[in-house]
Amino acid sequence: AQSVSQHNHHVILSEAASLELGCNYSYGGTVNLFWYVQYPGQHLQLLLKYFSGDPLVKGIKGFEAEFIKSKFSFNLRKPSVQWSDTAEYFCAVRSWGKLQFGAGTQVVVTP
């Protein structure tokens, strides 16, 4: 079955630390990849997306993600987090027109 896996359910780190969230998928063929963020009490917002071209994509708020086709991965990174990055992060994969989300990673950034 097709699936989207996020490696960590909860991550706690201090301000200025680097963040990397893993995302793997099991789809074959062409995929479109997304990272969404959900701040406390808010709806999901798009952080970045990959459709084709340069596998390193840059998004809003200093986030970037790298698509590694051979590893079926699309990991999200930020070199230096801020307290305001506390949120839940969702990886999503579109294949054959269907969008499927991972279970999410809750990130808490402590001052």
Added chain:
Amino acid sequence: EAQVTQNPRYLITVTGKKLTVTCSQNMNHEYMSWYRQDPGLGLRQIYYSMNVEATDKGDVPEGYKVSRKEKRNFPLILESPSPNQTSLYFCASSLERGGYEQYFGPGTRLTVT
């Protein structure tokens, strides 16, 4: 302002009492979708619609109905709610089925007692 709106934002109801959660978008999007969000499960698609009068089941459609009579509106109907439908519900829209970014509504927190 381009947006997806949902109403109500919070709802507490009892088992078996029919309810409707409305969703409306002002971006002339063709594709609309409903998701439920549960801890540890992420977002799961309930139903989607590729255009007016075109709806289809997502991953977890049991216990839900939808309709798409107008392009802008996509209500979610629970004919006989049960406690396992207690969840956070999001409506989303996009230009087409998945090739573009989905815009999400603010969410509706439903509790069924």
